[in-house]
Amino acid sequence: MKRSGKNGAQSEGSNGRPSRRGRKNGNGEAPSRFYGTTLPGVKLEELSGALFVIEGTDGSGRSTQIALLTEWLESQGFAVQTMGLRRSFLVGEDIDALLAENSVTRTTLSLMYSTDFFDQLERRILPALRSGLIVLADRYIFTLIARSAVRGIGRDYLHGIYEMALRPDLTFWLNVRPEIAFDREFKKSQTISYWESGRDMSLSNDLFQSFIRYQSLIKKEFEYLSKRHGFIEVDGEGSVSEVNRELRKRIASHLGIRSTHYQPSHALSHLWR
Amino acid sequence: MATALPDIPAVASESPVKEPAPRREYPGALVVVEGIDGSGKSTQLYLLKRWLEIGGYRIHFTEWNSSPLVKSATRRGKQRRLLTPTTFSLLHAADFADRCERQILPLLRGGYLVLADRYIYTAFARDAARGCAAHWLRNLYSFAPIPDITFYFRAPLDVAVSRIVSGRPKLKYYEAGMDLGLSLDRAESFRIFQERILANYDQMIETDHFVLMDGTVRVNKLQKLMRQILGKKIDLDQFGPKKAGAKKK
Numbered sequence: 114m115k116r117s118g119k120n121g122a123q124s125e126g127s128n129g130r131p132s133r134r135g136r137k138n139g140n141g142e143a144p145s146r147f148y149g150t151t152l153p154g155v156k157l158e159e160l161s162g163a164l165f166v167i168e169g170t171d172g173s174g175r176s177t178q179i180a181l182l183t184e185w186l187e188s189q190g191f192a193v194q195t196m197g198l199r200r201s202f203l204v205g206e207d208i209d210a211l212l213a214e215n216s217v218t219r220t221t222l223s224l225m226y227s228t229d230f231f232d233q234l235e236r237r238i239l240p241a242l243r244s245g246l247i248v249l250a251d252r253y254i255f256t257l258i259a260r261s262a263v264r265g266i267g268r269d270y271l272h273g274i275y276e277m278a279l280r281p282d283l284t285f286w287l288n289v290r291p292e293i294a295f296d297r298e299f300k301k302s303q304t305i306s307y308w309e310s311g312r313d314m315s316l317s318n319d320l321f322q323s324f325i326r327y328q329s330l331i332k333k334e335f336e337y338l339s340k341r342h343g344f345i346e347v348d349g350e351g352s353v354s355e356v357n358r359e360l361r362k363r364i365a366s367h368l369g370i371r372s373t374h375y376q377p378s379h380a381l382s383h384l385w386r
Numbered sequence: 387m388a389t390a391l392p393d394i395p396a397v398a399s400e401s402p403v404k405e406p407a408p409r410r411e412y413p414g415a416l417v418v419v420e421g422i423d424g425s426g427k428s429t430q431l432y433l434l435k436r437w438l439e440i441g442g443y444r445i446h447f448t449e450w451n452s453s454p455l456v457k458s459a460t461r462r463g464k465q466r467r468l469l470t471p472t473t474f475s476l477l478h479a480a481d482f483a484d485r486c487e488r489q490i491l492p493l494l495r496g497g498y499l500v501l502a503d504r505y506i507y508t509a510f511a512r513d514a515a516r517g518c519a520a521h522w523l524r525n526l527y528s529f530a531p532i533p534d535i536t537f538y539f540r541a542p543l544d545v546a547v548s549r550i551v552s553g554r555p556k557l558k559y560y561e562a563g564m565d566l567g568l569s570l571d572r573a574e575s576f577r578i579f580q581e582r583i584l585a586n587y588d589q590m591i592e593t594d595h596f597v598l599m600d601g602t603v604r605v606n607k608l609q610k611l612m613r614q615i616l617g618k619k620i621d622l623d624q625f626g627p628k629k630a631g632a633k634k635k
Contacts, residue, residue, distance in 0.1 A: 149522075150519045150521075150522055152470075152472060153470075153471050153472070153516075153517040153518070154517075202462075202468065203459060203462065203463050203468055203469075203473060203477075204456075204459045204477070207456065207458055207459045211455070217455070217484070218483070218484065218487035218488060219487075220483040220486070220487055220529055221455065221480050221481075221483040221484040221487060223483075224476055224479050224480035224483050224526075225456070225480045227476050227480075228459070228473050228476040228477050228480060231470070231472045231473050231476060232468070232470075232473050235470045235472065235473065236468065236470070269525075270525060270528060270529075273522065273525035273526070274476075274522075274525065274526060276522065277472065277522065
């Protein structure tokens with residue numbers, strides 16, 4: 114596991130270890146919680162919770178890890194709120210419908226996802242953070258930026274739109290090779306989704322080739338984003354328990370939890386491999 | 387009766403607006419009307435459109451917020467009052483992007499004269515009045531082609547507001563800017579909101595090369611002026627019924 118990016122994109126204390134106190138005191142770290150302009154009407158000092166983002170392609174194990182982390186955090190007494198793509202009340206279903214039709218153009222789709230993101234951020238995530246909850250995000254602006262960027266929308270344009278997004282406390286990138294992601298996804302659903310294989314981009318008529326090429330393009334974008342935003346890269350090809358241990362270690366250190374011991378409950382034990 | 391507005395020269399034909407050489411990567415042309423509600427812009431664009439239609443020109447008319455794509459989301463958001471300044475702005479941008487990518491740009495490339503009732507300046511003026519940052523809005527709409535002519539219809543606030551309030555039984559929640567908490571009285575809120583929008587429009591007159599049109603001038607007189615300006619700035623022959631694509635200027 115390594116941490117890329119130098120300029121302290123995530124809120125850290127001077128010793129390189131995460132420090133929540135520094136942020137709470139608002140001694141110069143507070144403004145860095147947004148990338149650029151603050152959302153209208155948001156007071157940063159009110160946001161006492163923490164935001165952890167899990168990024169990675171389909172098949173990287175994001176949702177498994179989030180289920181396990183949620184249980185662990187709750188067992189430690191932390192209330193958890195989750196967010197993810199297309200989960201907003203405002204436009205979540207509309208995006209599903211657009212994707213099903215696949216006649217939508219790239220800028221429109223990109224902006225619908227932005228609407229979905231900000232609806233969740235403003236009406237669910239910020240209230241949760243105000244109440245001191247832990248927010249676990251199953252993907253974040255980075256997937257949205259990468260997907261649009263590989264379709265030719267400018268990176269500066271995309272970063273401009275998301276400059277009002279909240280900067281995560283920690284961003285984990287579960288990195289897996291496209292071939293492994295393909296295997297996992299195929300095992301899970303016996304097919305590969307139209308969008309996850311980038312078939313709108315006419316990369317190849319062969320489904321496997323299209324998937325690999327598309328995921329390789331996305332991965333390149335993530336490498337760039339990782340440098341720019343200081344992701345914590347995690348080897349997503351490790352076992353579920355190994356990956357989970359890494360995530361717990363980082364999160365525990367950020368939150369000041371002493372024990373990272375965790376054994377999944379019976380309900381989740383099937384995920385533990 | 388034509389009355390000049392006190393603060394800004396009212397006669398558009400005499401104001402030498404410096405033309406930016408528009409980035410023209412297409413043979414078509416884009417003409418837009420802007421202005422607050424009740425400024426007379428839609429009436430004037432309708433008359434311009436009829437004139438061109440009757441003349442057999444290759445035109446396409448498009449208006450703000452007309453795409454079926456985001457209609458359900460907009461309705462849901464407005465009915466339940468879920469929209470924040472940011473999501474309001476993004477949803478309209480998504481809608482505009484759909485129109486832009488599927489209608490406006492292809493038509494411009496295909497050599498049409500495109501007439502737009504409201505354009506990106508509506509979003510700049512209105513969303514900034516809601517508190518969105520100006521630079522964020524400019525970036526958001528940076529994919530939009532720059533118009534060849536932007537007619538800005540300006541009427542004094544009282545005139546515009548009374549035209550709207552008298553013509554509509556009830557102002558809608560977002561239309562009146564009620565989400566901003568400006569006033570509990572809808573008509574009063576609408577007035578304050580429109581005042582802010584008007585101020586934002588005025589700031590763009592020079593930066594965005596608006597052609598100023600006095601919305602208090604008699605309808606037919608103003609239309610005559612609008613047709614003159616259009617004819618001066620755009621080679622209409624290029625869109626005419628017989629010479630379509632035949633000659634370059």
